[in-house]
Amino acid sequence: MYNVLFIDLENSVRSILAEALLNHWGKDKFTAYSAGSEPSGEINPHVIQLLEKAQLPTEGLHSKSVSEFSKDESPKMDFVFILCDKVRGEVCPIWPEHTITAVWGIDSPYSDDLHMDVIREILHSLESRINVFVQLPISKLEHLKLQEEIHNLSQ
Numbered sequence: 001m002y003n004v005l006f007i008d009l010e011n012s013v014r015s016i017l018a019e020a021l022l023n024h025w026g027k028d029k030f031t032a033y034s035a036g037s038e039p040s041g042e043i044n045p046h047v048i049q050l051l052e053k054a055q056l057p058t059e060g061l062h063s064k065s066v067s068e069f070s071k072d073e074s075p076k077m078d079f080v081f082i083l084c085d086k087v088r089g090e091v092c093p094i095w096p097e098h099t100i101t102a103v104w105g106i107d108s109p110y111s112d113d114l115h116m117d118v119i120r121e122i123l124h125s126l127e128s129r130i131n132v133f134v135q136l137p138i139s140k141l142e143h144l145k146l147q148e149e150i151h152n153l154s155q
Helices: 014-025 045-053 116-135 143-153
Strands: 002-008 030-036 079-082 100-103
Touching (some): 002 014, 014 045, 014 116, 100 143, 116 143
Parallel strands (some): 002 079, 079 100
16 A cells, blocks of 8 residues: 655645545555645535535545645655645655655645635546545555656646
């Protein structure tokens, strides 16, 4: 099993959607987590509604800080995806050298401006990337080639 962390600013929309999608489609190969650099403390209610309508898992989803994943007892991450350009330049925990990181910049207005159509677009954007990601032959790819393949998904 590979551990994957999705990071965005508030951990209320994008990273929550990505966590739910990967835990659903990659459940035999991945365990997904999400966090925010400035977590809002709550998930956008439209996100939960959309996930339930799509029959995707919502149990255990909650808004949390990226600092929760820098503790000694935290799961060790194999992949870290940053979903927001605003987070890219921020100070995040230092990931071990073996951790593969990539920026999947997914545009999203601030939480107050989000409505169901925008969240649905974000979900579809994440779906396409995550579907390709779960199909990668990770155990057969060497580290540098895998980093290149992951980076290509961000474009």
